[in-house]
Amino acid sequence: KSKKIKARKRALDPDVVNKIAAGEIIVAPMHALKELIENAVDAGSTSIEVLVKDGGLKLLQITDNGHGIDRDDLPILCERFTTSKLKEFEDLSSIGTYGFRGEALASISHIAHLTVTTKTAGSSCAWRAHYGDGKLIPAKPGQNAAPKATAGRGGTQITVEDLFYNVPTRRRAFRSASEEYAKILDVVGRYAVHCHGVAFSCRKHGDSGVSISTPASASTVDRIRQIHGSAVANEVVEFNCEDKKFGFRSSGFATNANYHVKKTVILLFINHRAVESTTFKRAVEQTYSAFLPKGGHPFVYLDLEIEPNRVDVNVHPTKREVNFLNEDEIIELVCTEIRSKLAEVDSSRTFLTQS
Ligand code: ADP
Ligand code: MG
Numbered sequence: 001k002s003k004k005i006k007a008r009k010r011a012l013d014p015d016v017v018n019k020i021a022a023g024e025i026i027v028a029p030m031h032a033l034k035e036l037i038e039n040a041v042d043a044g045s046t047s048i049e050v051l052v053k054d055g056g057l058k059l060l061q062i063t064d065n066g067h068g069i070d071r072d073d074l075p076i077l078c079e080r081f082t083t084s085k086l087k088e089f090e091d092l093s094s095i096g097t098y099g100f101r102g103e104a105l106a107s108i109s110h111i112a113h114l115t116v117t118t119k120t121a122g123s124s125c126a127w128r129a130h131y132g133d134g135k136l137i138p139a140k141p142g143q144n145a146a147p148k149a150t151a152g153r154g155g156t157q158i159t160v161e162d163l164f165y166n167v168p169t170r171r172r173a174f175r176s177a178s179e180e181y182a183k184i185l186d187v188v189g190r191y192a193v194h195c196h197g198v199a200f201s202c203r204k205h206g207d208s209g210v211s212i213s214t215p216a217s218a219s220t221v222d223r224i225r226q227i228h229g230s231a232v233a234n235e236v237v238e239f240n241c242e243d244k245k246f247g248f249r250s251s252g253f254a255t256n257a258n259y260h261v262k263k264t265v266i267l268l269f270i271n272h273r274a275v276e277s278t279t280f281k282r283a284v285e286q287t288y289s290a291f292l293p294k295g296g297h298p299f300v301y302l303d304l305e306i307e308p309n310r311v312d313v314n315v316h317p318t319k320r321e322v323n324f325l326n327e328d329e330i331i332e333l334v335c336t337e338i339r340s341k342l343a344e345v346d347s348s349r350t351f352l353t354q355s
Contacts, residue, residue: 015110019166022106022111023111025103025104025107026163029052029057029163029180030056030180030183030187032160032163033056033188036158037187037188038273040064041195043066043067044066044067045064045198046198046199047198048199048200049200049203050062050188050201051063052204052205055176055177055180055184057163057164057171057174058162059160060159060160061157061158061160065154065155066155067121068119068121068154069120071123071147074147075147077131078109078134080107105131105158108163109132109133110134111163111165111167112162112165114130114131114158114161115128115129115161116157116158116159117150117159118155118156119155120154126150127149129148181204185202188200191274192223194272194301194303196218196223200212200214213226214226214227221233221253224299232299235255235258236255237255237345239252239337239341241337246325246326247307247310247325248306248307249304249305250302250330250334252300252301252302253301254338255298256291256345257291257342261296261297262297264281264285264297264298265297265298265300266280266299266302267300269304270322271308273322275322277322283335287339304334311323311324311325
């Protein structure tokens with residue numbers, strides 16, 4: 001029998017609600033960075049520079065050379081659901097760009113100090129704006145909150161400082177800056193491999209050298225070499241696979257039977273967004289089990305494009321998971337293609353050793 005519980009209902013302070021919502025989207029510095037990289041790519045950038053201090057908790061700065069943001073758009077930039085990428089709900093089925101929820105910048109502004117410096121081609125100067133809790137705020141207390149004219153190059157620089165400064169429990173959960181930096185490098189590395197035509201760099205504050213540096217002109221194999229090393233890049237085979245019936249097109253690079261590592265490395269992009277898929281990972285491992293020694297695993301980069309109306313990107317705010325129609329059939333087709341490439345290399349190797 002159910003007991004009646006008398007509870008006093010109290011509306012949560014909207015600030016608390018916003019902080020909770022933000023914390024669901026941005027769990028670690030890498031999640032803020034991923035959103036900022038996707039925005040920079042959306043803006044047509046050919047150069048993206050990342051600067052990190054204390055694993056991204058003290059500073060996360062990303063500088064792009066994209067189309068910039070209009071001065072008039074700055075006052076509402078960090079309001080939730082303000083996006084230039086989605087006009088009608090129906091647009092959800094035809095989005096071509098990464099973002100569409102208009103939540104990333106808003107979320108960041110609730111849990112960090114956010115500064116935006118931006119210049120469009122049509123503007124004679126750059127504009128700098130500071131944000132807190134979704135709104136423009138002055139650079140210093142007592143000053144005017146309006147964006148200030150400043151010198152700057154074309155493009156946008158987003159500075160995120162003191163992430164989780166107002167969420168002490170979350171802040172305390174981070175034990176190691178180098179662990180967070182490793183996750184940041186993983187994210188930058190994924191996009192650096194995928195986004196051909198875009199130069200990427202990532203640097204730790206105080207370090208003289210860069211951790212990642214790929215020129216805009218680098219080929220995909222060169223990008224794989226820069227990020228994952230020659231041992232991988234020398235042994236990859238290209239594959240392509242598409243099917244009209246399932247509305248997809250894919251291409252990628254997978255290591256051949258000469259290469260193996262302890263853990264499977266998968267770079268999976270669905271409609272140009274880095275995502276995870278345990279189904280795909282399992283299928284890949286199954287495919288390679290016939291080619292690699294026991295305990296050996298491959299490297300696979302897959303660029304998968306699926307008709308937007310077949311993809312449900314709206315499953316979770318973090319967008320790490322993506323559902324799409326005919327997932328099993330598509331994965332099977334891709335793995336069959338990889339298998340036939342592996343078999344080709346395998347037989348040519350046998351042929352070479354025989355001759
Ligand atoms: P979304 O990407 O889902 O639209 P965001 O909160 O990530 O939402 O960004 C809000 C808006 O800010 C974008 O729609 C875009 O118009 C603008 N914006 C953000 N970052 C950049 C950037 N680096 N360059 C140009 N415009 C940007
Ligand atoms: Mg975005």
